[in-house]
Each structure stands twice: as C-alpha cells, then as structure tokens.
Amino acid sequence: MSETAHQSPHHIDVKEFHPRAQAAIHNPKIRQNFRKAMDGLMSKRKSAFEGWDLETLRDLGANIRLRALANLPDLLEQLEEKLTENGIKVHWALDSDEACRIVRDICVARDAKSVIKGKSMVSEEMELNHYLEGQGIEALESDLGEYIVQLAGETPSHIIMPAIHKNTGEISELMHEKTGTDLSHDVEYLTAAARQQLREKFMNADVGVSGVNFAVAETGTLCLVENEGNGRMTTTVPPCHIAVTGIEKVVPNLEDVTALMALLTRSATGQHITTYFNMISGPRKADEMDGPEEVHLVLVDNGRSSIYQDDELLDTLRCIRCGACMNHCPVYTRVGGHTYGTTYPGPIGKILMPHLIGLDEGRHLPTASSLCGACGEVCPVKIPIPDLLVRLRQESVDGDKLHPARVTGHGAKRGAMEAMIWKGWSWMHAHPGAYRFGTNMAARFRMLQPGQIGGWTQYRTAPKLAPKTLHEKLKERGQ
C-alpha cells in the first residue's frame, strides 16, 4: 500500500469551499459526470417508488427514527446487553481518536497487520485508514467505489457512490497506472480485475472492518446493506470483525428495519432490494463452519450526543445515510462532493458537519444552499433539512438573542459590516413611513441605480426599479 498516498480530510480546508466551488463549476468533466449520474439516480428513485404510497411510507420511516431517538439512551443499553449476550464485544468511543485507538488496540491484541474494509462512512469520519497506516497496519477498502477512491488517494465524493465523480475512462486510467490493468472501457473487465486484486486480500486479512446500517436493540443484530458481496466477505472471512457505527443507528425492533430498508435502497440507488443484506448476530459458534472468531462493535459518539440535547438539531440524527438529498440537490449536482471538503457532502453534510467540526470551520456550509427544499422533499425520514440550514445560518451569525446558539464556533460568520447592513435594513422595514419614503425616492431616482451589483450582475442584468411603486399606484387609485 505504500504507493497509495492517503489524503486525510484534515488536509482539506473546509473554509475554502468557495474557490473549490468555482473550480468545479468551470470543470466541464466534473459538471458532466455529476449531472449524468444525478439525473440517472433521480429517475431511478422515482420509478422505484412507483405504486407505493410514498408519503405514508416516509411518515412511517420518520416515526420509526423519531421513536428510536426518543429512547436512544435506553436502546443503546439494551443493544449493548443483547450484543454482549450474543458474544459481540461492545466498545464506546467519545470521539474519532478514541474510536481509532479502540480499533488499533483490537488489531494489536491479535497481532494484526492487515485490515480489509467494507464501506463505512463513520470510518471515513474517523479517518481510520490514515490512522491505521500510521500505526503500520495496512487498511484496504474493498467496496469497488471506495477501492477506486483509495487508489486515487482521494476521499469519497458521495456517501453511497464514493467514485461517482469519475467516469469509466478516468477509472480505467487510474487502475492502469496504479495496478497495471489494461486500459479498457469494458466495465466487466475492470470490475473483474479489481475483484481479482481484492480476492487475495480478503483471504489473508487479519481483521475485517465494516459499517452498520441498522443496529437492532431487541435482538442484538447488526444489519448491513450492500451490493457487491464485499461486505459479507469482510464480516465473515477474516478471523476478527470490527463493526463501527454512530450511536444514532440503533432501532428498537427487527420490524423497524423492514420499513427503513424499503426506504433506504429505493432512495439511495433506486433498488427495490440490495443484492446482499447481512444480519450479524455474533461470532462463529462451535458447530459452525465459517465466520469470524470474534466480533466487536465500536459505538462512536463524535459530537452526536451534543446534537441530541437540542430538540431541533436532534432531527439530524434521523438520517439513514441514503444520499437522496445529495442526488436531488442542485448545488451538489453542480459542484460535486469534494468541493465541500467534508466527510459528508451535500445537504446532509451541511447540517451534520457543523456539529462534527464546529461552525468556525464549517461556516460556509449552511449558506451554500438556495433553500430550494428538494433535499427535504426527498428525505425518506423527513428531516427538515432546509429549516436546519436556516437554524445553522442563525447560529453562524449569532443572529437570535431569543434562541441562543448551541453549536461550537457559533458567530464565526458574523461580519461587522454585514450585521450593520441588516440592522439598517431592519429599521427601515420596521418603520413604514421610512420605507415608503425610501422606496419612493428610489423609484424617483432610479436612473442613478447602480448597474453593477456584486455577484448578481456577474451573470445577470441589474433588476430595474419601476417608475412607481405599488404603494404609489394604489394611492393614486385612492386605496
């Protein structure tokens, strides 16, 4: 793995959103790759829900998640108890560093030198690969998309489809350069080549690391959704399996999983079901032929319990990581996932990342939305993403004395000039006489209106003031 340069997300300055967005906008390849991919995903989702009462199903999904969150502390205790009964070792991690250390300690105890990984966004959040490499432990991604991204020394640009920013040609060149495969646009060939490269690693890995889609408290079951079989290999072939998950992924019963699964796969990739659905309930038993000797679950907090304290921000934790908000976001479609510079990009990233990194780092994230509402409209568990964006905008400028901010780094975006402009704006619009005088004067002297208005006239002509305001027209009419 020494030839693969891992790039830690920490090397990306989140604050540099603007220049990255500009670069992405002017990169026709990025624009084309994302437009094509997102158009496809949107239409697949639409047809996957045909014949379903989607609103009722979304209500059900939202309620399942809300009910789970309402009882989160109890459910987590129940989960720990059941998992322990089943022979799974449970670890609690307050932050990414602690979670990484737990994984390392398990590896060290087994004298493990190589880790094979299934797809896991929490491990991206933890920068686990980077950390393990630093500890002399090889960590190889086995999800095809993640594998490609790892070969390229990049981070995922989408939470479901990590390599969606690359087209077949780019992937072919990358694999040729890094692994010596032939240059080919034949997807079958490329997939087979990657499979061959990975197969050996599966057989020899000391530890398998995976994520978790749902953790069922009642039965102590870890559910894992995937399409390639690499998740099943990761969790069964190596002698030790470590699952990592955020603390919010717990649901009370197996029944809850049914509805959430129906929503998850359709929302994410437009599939009715995935190829594999793994339910892990313990290590290999004495009379069983295969499966790992030991199974661990690392429950990662990493800022989640602080969101949990707030009635409004809590809704962020409903997320089941389907990525539909990204697929439908007109901003994400234009700039792609890497522009955000965050583990989770797109709309969910904009409301989740400020909790993980603070608003001083992520101050631009909540503004990078036209508040069009497409994300909230498609969210299978009805997270009110636009409302949460407004809430975080308020926190980023400390703009509400009545409802003080809760997220770290609040007020980081407040500028003296901007604050003064809004104060003046507010005074004028709260005083109708001043407003009418101001707007009448503006209409009268509209010839003096500036022809250039910052970013607006970069792409459009300046709006033209009417010769008479509606107020004036109606006054003339005697109203």
Added chain:
Amino acid sequence: MVDPIKVYPPKPSKVYFYGTCLVDMFYPDAGMAGIQLLEREGIEVIFPENQTCCGQPAYTSGYHDEARAVAKAQLGLFPEDWPIVVPSGSCGGMMRKHYPALFKDTGDDVKAAEIAGRVWELTDFLLNVCHIKLEDLGEPTTVAMHTSCSARREMGVAEVGPKLLGQLSNVNLVEQVRTEECCGFGGTFAIRHPEISGAMVSEKVDAIVDTGAKDFVTTDCGCLMNIAGYAEKNRKPLEGQHILSFLWERTSAKKGERS
C-alpha cells in the same frame, strides 16, 4: 413541508392584499394585475398601507432578531378575519410556514400563528377559493412556466399555475426538462455563491429556451428577476412575466399592451 390537506375557506367578500417588497419596487404591475383579478371576482381588496416586507431576507440569512422586528411590524396590519393573499410563494411561505417559528417564545406567537393560517398564495387562492374561470382574449402563443421552489414545496401550489394557464384556450404551455429544479435565485444565495447560482440559472434558461417558448411566466419575482436577468445579459431570446400579469393581460380587454 407541504400541507397534507389544505382546507380552503369559502370565497370571502374581502381580502387583505400583501404586495411584497419585490413587487412593490420592481414589479408593481404584477401586484396591480393580482388586485384586478381579485376585484373581477367580486372581491374587495384591502391594501394595508403600512406593509413593507415579510422579513424573509434577514430570516434566511440568519439575522432573526432583525427579521422578527420587521415581521412584527406586519402582524398588526390584518385586524379583521379576512384571508391574506400574497402574489408570491416565497413571501407567502415565509408568513405561512415560518412566522410561527420566528415568534416562538415571544408574546406574539399566537397572533403569528393566527395570521399564518390566513395566508394564501394568490394563484392558489384564485383557482381554489375563487374558482376563477378565465376567458382568453389573446393571440395564440407558446409559454413555459417556472414555479418557484417555495411555491412548489412550501406552499404546495405546483399544480395551480399549469391549471390556470390550461384555462386559456390560445396558450400552449410547454414543459422544460427538470422543471422542478431550482433556478438558482435563493435570495442572498445568488450573491454569496455567484458561480453556483450562475450555473443553475444558465441551465434553467437553456432548458426553457430549448422548449421553443419565447416567453415564460413565474409565480415569484425573485425567480423572474433571476431568469429574465440572465437571459437579458446573455442575449437569450427569452422574456419573462409574473403569471398574474400574464393572466390579467390575456383576459382583460387591454390586449397587446406588452408587445
């Protein structure tokens, strides 16, 4: 985000007209058209003179104290129990959906909720409360329509515009690709993220131009300013109008004024 079931009131004899600041300063004809359409339906229109702005620009920018001060100045303008009609999905959405949140934990929360419950987007009101019947007096024409995201998703009136235009016998309504996608306006978003907003509006304009329509109508002045402004600057053969101006022109005797 969308009301699951909308309970429309019976047709009233009077309504409050809330003009919005963009209509007031930039598109007063759209406001006049809305008022005339209501009057033609036999409704008396009351325009509270002290209205200014709903407060949305500051609200979505995070300046909630400032937004609240402006919104509070509007709360006293509608003392009677008449519907409040707004020629904008965006300002309508602010008043209907966000006033209750904005005034949470203040002494004005009950009043804000009461007013929010009386706010209607004007085209929705014309179609579903007034049950308006439009007679087309215009020449045959082809138009495209862009429904604002707030009209579509906050106010749930995406079907209304096409239905109203469908009543006009000489109007051929064409649909652009990705009709549901945002035009990139988003208030201060267009200023804060000009490149992204510019990319969005350029694709929206291309999509509309590709329909072959030379004219488009919208429910919101923000989208109108954005789409028409881009078309003008980039010399695209496209002109825009607020849907209310269009409906009034097509159905009043004063034909051909615009062309």
